[in-house]
Amino acid sequence: MLRDLFASDFIHNFPLFAIILCLLCAVISFVLQGGGARRLTYILILIGMALNGSVLLHNLITGERFTYMMGHFPAPWGNEIAAGLLEPAFALLFGVVILCSITAGKNRISTDVRADKQHFYYILVDLAQVAMFALCYTNDIFTGYVFIEICTLASCGLLMIRNAGKPLVAATRYMIFNLIGSGMFLMGITMLYGVTGHLLFPQLQQAAASAWNSGAYHGIMILSIGLTVSGLAIKSGLFPFHFWMPDTYGTATPASSAILSGVISKGYIFLLIKIIYRVYGHSVFMETGIQNVLFLFGIAGMIVGSVSAIRAGTITKMTAFSSAAQIGYIFMGIGMGTREAMIAVFFHICAHAITKPVLFLSGGALIDASGGGRDFASLRGAAHRNPAAGLAFLCGSLSMIGFPIFTGFISKLYFALSAFAFPHKSMLVLLALAVSTILNVIYFMYVSVILYTGRPAPGKRVGVCRQKAFATAVFLLILVNVAIGLHSQPLTGLFELGLDLFLQL
Amino acid sequence: MFTSFEDLWVHLADNYIVVVSIILFGVGFTTLLFSRNLLKKVVGLNIMDTGVYLLLVSMGFIDGRHAPIIANGVTDTAHYINPIPSGLVLTGIVVSVSVTAIMLSLIVRLYEKYHSLNLDVIYELRNKEEHV
Numbered sequence: 001m002l003r004d005l006f007a008s009d010f011i012h013n014f015p016l017f018a019i020i021l022c023l024l025c026a027v028i029s030f031v032l033q034g035g036g037a038r039r040l041t042y043i044l045i046l047i048g049m050a051l052n053g054s055v056l057l058h059n060l061i062t063g064e065r066f067t068y069m070m071g072h073f074p075a076p077w078g079n080e081i082a083a084g085l086l087e088p089a090f091a092l093l094f095g096v097v098i099l100c101s102i103t104a105g106k107n108r109i110s111t112d113v114r115a116d117k118q119h120f121y122y123i124l125v126d127l128a129q130v131a132m133f134a135l136c137y138t139n140d141i142f143t144g145y146v147f148i149e150i151c152t153l154a155s156c157g158l159l160m161i162r163n164a165g166k167p168l169v170a171a172t173r174y175m176i177f178n179l180i181g182s183g184m185f186l187m188g189i190t191m192l193y194g195v196t197g198h199l200l201f202p203q204l205q206q207a208a209a210s211a212w213n214s215g216a217y218h219g220i221m222i223l224s225i226g227l228t229v230s231g232l233a234i235k236s237g238l239f240p241f242h243f244w245m246p247d248t249y250g251t252a253t254p255a256s257s258a259i260l261s262g263v264i265s266k267g268y269i270f271l272l273i274k275i276i277y278r279v280y281g282h283s284v285f286m287e288t289g290i291q292n293v294l295f296l297f298g299i300a301g302m303i304v305g306s307v308s309a310i311r312a313g314t315i316t317k318m319t320a321f322s323s324a325a326q327i328g329y330i331f332m333g334i335g336m337g338t339r340e341a342m343i344a345v346f347f348h349i350c351a352h353a354i355t356k357p358v359l360f361l362s363g364g365a366l367i368d369a370s371g372g373g374r375d376f377a378s379l380r381g382a383a384h385r386n387p388a389a390g391l392a393f394l395c396g397s398l399s400m401i402g403f404p405i406f407t408g409f410i411s412k413l414y415f416a417l418s419a420f421a422f423p424h425k426s427m428l429v430l431l432a433l434a435v436s437t438i439l440n441v442i443y444f445m446y447v448s449v450i451l452y453t454g455r456p457a458p459g460k461r462v463g464v465c466r467q468k469a470f471a472t473a474v475f476l477l478i479l480v481n482v483a484i485g486l487h488s489q490p491l492t493g494l495f496e497l498g499l500d501l502f503l504q505l
Numbered sequence: 506m507f508t509s510f511e512d513l514w515v516h517l518a519d520n521y522i523v524v525v526s527i528i529l530f531g532v533g534f535t536t537l538l539f540s541r542n543l544l545k546k547v548v549g550l551n552i553m554d555t556g557v558y559l560l561l562v563s564m565g566f567i568d569g570r571h572a573p574i575i576a577n578g579v580t581d582t583a584h585y586i587n588p589i590p591s592g593l594v595l596t597g598i599v600v601s602v603s604v605t606a607i608m609l610s611l612i613v614r615l616y617e618k619y620h621s622l623n624l625d626v627i628y629e630l631r632n633k634e635e636h637v
Binding site: 163 | 530533534537538543546550553554556557560561564589590593596597600603604607608611612614615618619624627628630631634635
């Protein structure tokens with residue numbers, strides 16, 4: 001009975017319902033107070049999770065991906081949504097992370113954002129969520145561009161809503177880098193449209209493969225792929241374009257940092273993977289040689305990000321630079337391009353999306369418990385003043401290091417295993433993984449030791465009872481992290497199956 | 506590919522819209538990246554976007570045909586240009602306007618706070634603020 005229900009074709013409407021609902025809630029939130037808008041956002045995210053979960057179950061049962069025609073014009077003229085297994089799985093993951101981020105960061109949102117502007121914060125969260133859903137599901141490259149820009153606007157709003165000097169400067173820097181990325185992406189897809197005359201992914205892939213095989217368009221195709229990939233790499237913070245990260249993540253309210261690092265940057269990377277596999281085609285992409293550039297920048301990002309994190313003077317900057325290093329892992333995997341490496345990439349996106357928000361949110365709580373001091377001297381003994389945040393930060397650190405039982409271990413293990421299927425560069429990958437892991441241990445363990453040792457600076461002790469929402473949300477993310485870390489096989493199977501469906505036209 | 510400089514020149518002259526688009530994109534891109542004045546950055550952003558829109562709209566243009574609005578009952582598609590790039594450009598303009606509005610609002614708030622439009626001055630003042 002339940003199987004029949006989830007096998008119904010009516011579920012094909014659900015991705016569109018999820019997108020429309022987010023937009024509707026954003027409009028309704030304009031007339032609500034902060035609390036009302038927050039509750040509406042919670043309801044919206046839960047409904048979005050149910051809709052995305054249903055699509056995931058439907059596709060698991062039927063074993064097929066589906067396309068959904070938008071409006072009255074069939075392909076190749078109209079607009080489409082497409083869903084296999086990876087699209088609803090990542091949409092669901094993003095929903096969970098956003099929900100936990102705004103729940104755990106609720107108190108800081110109410111202090112960082114003016115009371116009469118709080119509903120705007122939740123409108124921006126709704127818009128960020130709609131952009132993420134659309135980036136996951138779209139089957140049209142120009143729609144992808146439009147939602148990239150919506151995502152940029154929502155992210156900038158999430159940063160600048162904290163009305164102080166530093167967040168404003170950080171938001172400006174973030175906007176400039178993002179607009180450069182968007183401009184490059186738009187130019188890239190315009191060139192591709194000039195060569196192919198199509199916008200929908202399946203038709204684009206066929207036309208792009210013909211254009212490439214004809215040999216007449218190699219120059220323009222390489223330029224188009226280069227611009228598109230660089231645009232999304234800048235927006236997701238790949239080395240050497242990661243210098244906006246510390247200011248951005250370090251000065252925003254913790255919930256915004258968690259959403260930006262855990263969800264938004266992953267949305268761009270997911271779109272990039274979609275474009276590589278479903279627009280240019282994996283074989284064309286590999287023939288251009290651009291994957292080697294991504295591979296090298298990824299490795300450089302892993303090392304430079306970690307070294308910068310060691311040199312960072314504050315906990316927020318350290319966590320932000322650590323994000324740059326983790327983005328490096330993901331791009332290294334994309335650059336390797338093998339099936340095993342892509343499974344590791346999906347795992348690492350998942351691991352980073354559920355771990356980094358824990359670090360930003362618990363870091364924010366530890367700073368609050370230390371009277372607002374972000375430097376390591378002020379944070380000495382902070383885990384004794386806020387035990388829940390201290391434990392959460394420790395768990396997040398262990399996951400980032402790659403400690404067994406956490407998801408971070410599984411993704412690093414898969415990266416190492418995939419290196420063996422990549423014969424001529426396996427030593428480089430293994431060496432980069434080893435060096436980066438050692439550097440991760442140095443800075444995360446250094447901070448964890450500081451948090452738990454030394455003479456605690458004066459400050460009030462914050463018990464779990466006084467921060468129920470924070471503790472529930474953060475420990476839910478840790479629970480998911482450990483669950484995946486202990487039973488990674490179902491998720492690996494999902495990613496393998498998802499990648500197969502992803503490659504279907 | 507091109508046998509002589511003259512050949513290249515003829516090729517560029519034939520594709521002058523592409524050349525102008527790429528020059529506009531380059532001017533806008535470098536202004537957005539390197540200018541220290543925030544207002545000039547916004548101008549650069551708009552020039553960059555205009556370059557892309559010019560390229561995009563030129564792809565739909567077919568010499569001798571008309572704007573895709575049915576007039577005098579002519580429904581033959583051979584009478585009209587390709588409407589899709591024009592539609593894309595309209596969407597892109599809406600996006601550009603939104604982004605420009607957000608950037609300008611950011612600049613207004615930064616100016617109110619630091620009384621400067623120069624990014625270097627703003628960074629300097631912010632760093633001083635951090636050390637106080």
